[in-house]
Amino acid sequence: MIRVLIVDDEAPARALLREMLSAETEVEIVGEAATGLEAVKTAAELKPDALFLDIEMPKLDGFEVLELLDPAIAVVFVTAYDNHALRAFDVHAVDYVLKPYRAERLREALARARARVGSRPEPALLARAARPAGEYARRVVVKDGAHIHVIPVDRLDYAQAQDDYVALRTEGKTLLKTQTLGSLEASLDPSLFVRVHRSYVVRIDRIRTLEPYGKNDHVAILTDGTRVPVSREGYARLRELLE
Numbered sequence: 263m264i265r266v267l268i269v270d271d272e273a274p275a276r277a278l279l280r281e282m283l284s285a286e287t288e289v290e291i292v293g294e295a296a297t298g299l300e301a302v303k304t305a306a307e308l309k310p311d312a313l314f315l316d317i318e319m320p321k322l323d324g325f326e327v328l329e330l331l332d333p334a335i336a337v338v339f340v341t342a343y344d345n346h347a348l349r350a351f352d353v354h355a356v357d358y359v360l361k362p363y364r365a366e367r368l369r370e371a372l373a374r375a376r377a378r379v380g381s382r383p384e385p386a387l388l389a390r391a392a393r394p395a396g397e398y399a400r401r402v403v404v405k406d407g408a409h410i411h412v413i414p415v416d417r418l419d420y421a422q423a424q425d426d427y428v429a430l431r432t433e434g435k436t437l438l439k440t441q442t443l444g445s446l447e448a449s450l451d452p453s454l455f456v457r458v459h460r461s462y463v464v465r466i467d468r469i470r471t472l473e474p475y476g477k478n479d480h481v482a483i484l485t486d487g488t489r490v491p492v493s494r495e496g497y498a499r500l501r502e503l504l505e
Contacts, residue, residue, distance in 0.1 A: 264376050267310040268294045269301040269327070270340065271319045275361070279314055279340065282368055289372065298322025299410055302330045306408070312336040312356070312375040317346050322403060322412065328353055330405045336375040398451040402430060404439045411437055415454070420464040420490060421446055434486070456503060458482060458496035466503060 266289060270276045276294050283289050292308045295301040299321045305313060315337055317324035324346075328337055339350045342361040350358045356378045357371040402418065404411040419431040423443035430437045439446075447455065447463045457463050468484045472492065475481040480492040482500075492500065 263288045263290055264312055264372065264379070265290045265292045265308075265310045266375075267292055267301070267305055267308060267313050269296075269298075269313055269319075269324075270294075270316040271296050272316075275316070275340075279363065279368075282363055282365060283314070283372070285365070286369060286372060298324070298327045301327050302405065302410055303408065305331055305335060310335060311379045312338060312372075314338050314340050314359075314371075317341045317350075318343065322410070325349065325353060326403045328355070330403060330410065334379065336378045338371045338375055399449040402439070402446070402449075404430065404437045406437055413437070415450060415465075418455075418465060419468045419484060419486065420462060420488070423461040431488070453503070456496070456499050458490060458492045458500060460493065462490050462496075464490055466500075469500075472497070472500070 266283060268276050268279050268283070268291065270279065273296070280291055280294070284291055292310050293304050295304045298319050301313070301315065302322070309332070313331070313335055315324045315327060317339055318341065324339055331337070336356045338357045338359060339346070339355050340359045340361065340363070344360060347358050356374045359367055359371050400415060402413045402415065404413065413430060413432050417432050421431070421443060422429045424438070426440060427438045428441050428443050428446050430439060443461065443463060447457055450463065455463050455465050464482060464484070469482045470485050471483045472480050473483065475491070478494045480497050482490045482492050484490060
């Protein structure tokens with residue numbers, strides 16, 4: 263038996279998918295979700311084996327949902343658009359089924375989901391692969407217990423490496439995300455964010471002043487008063503950008 267959660271923002275599409283999947287043997291539909299946020303929360307509560315997941319949805323899109331899911335859940339993307347197919351397989355989706363659905367095609371997707379329930383790459387790899395080529399992240403998504411935070415990059419002040427996490431500072435709050443600082447840095451526009459220290463990436467327009475600190479280092483004073491260490495290499499990067 264494979265336990266399936268259906269995620270689509272259109273009720274008729276959910277109803278049709280439920281009807282067709284329910285007709286297959288050894289399939290249990292455990293629930294439905296109409297938005298990306300609802301999908302992440304419902305998946306955490308119901309622990310399905312597989313998601314049949316739409317891509318273009320409000321709040322969070324399908325790729326952002328995938329990033330926040332338990333890696334053991336197999337994901338089948340179901341969509342009316344074929345332009346996301348390459349990205350879908352880059353993020354190790356089980357299958358990519360186009361609407362309108364055919365029973366035989368859904369059967370194939372179910373077989374692949376059964377075979378692939380288990381594990382996916384780390385969320386940072388999924389986040390990088392999910393972005394269209396040549397684009398930088400416009401927001402960062404963080405799952406904090408039962409809460410999901412969507413941080414637009416223009417509200418991200420800085421990020422600090424903390425073991426296997428990054429601490430994201432935004433609007434006076436700090437949120438932890440399982441990701442390396444290097445992978446986060448690679449997702450951000452280098453004209454807006456700079457690695458000022460091995461443990462810090464800072465949004466450039468949040469830097470109010472730079473002050474000497476020791477022989478070769480500096481400290482950046484941010485607009486909220488936070489003091490961030492700046493290494494010699496970080497200072498050189500900043501000077502190049504600011505000049």
